[in-house]
Amino acid sequence: MNKKGIVVFSSIVAFFLLSLIPCHVLRIETPGKHRTVFVQIIRPDYKFSTTYIHSVELCPVREYFIIDQDFRIVLYETTFSSCNTGLPTTLSGDEKLFIEDDQICISNMHRVLRELDLWVNKKYDNILTLEDGETLELPSLAGDVLLRITVEKLPLASLLYLKAKI
16 A cells, blocks of 8 residues: 555544544424434533523523533522512522522522423524523524524544534
8 A cells, every 4th residue: 555545544433533533512403393403512510591582571582501520401599680580489408599680590409300401482482592692583593483402422433523514
């Protein structure tokens, strides 16, 4: 085999081996159409939040999430400005309720979610804020639709394939 052939063969083998490396990702998809609209590598302690206008109270709600050591989505805090229909009114476990700057805050939450389903609609200002400060207007990803946020372990090759399709 000539030098060029060795380089090409080595590159193919290296790419194949690297593509088998597993990585954990935050994935947003449309469950009905099984279409991925966003994917990003994450690690434990990765934080993100969702913001939306509550459909009944018409007040902004912000929910704060963290990825735990077992790569699960954990809701750890919620803030809102009105406390009526469809918004939390009772505390569980060690949760704490306080008011800060006209916002009702529930902190010290530890609600583990397998997945996070969000009905997004442009009129409700659904926004996902990532740890680095990047914001995604969720309806712009797929329209007014149900979106599912999950944490998945994928081979690097699958991640690259999903990124290429988006």
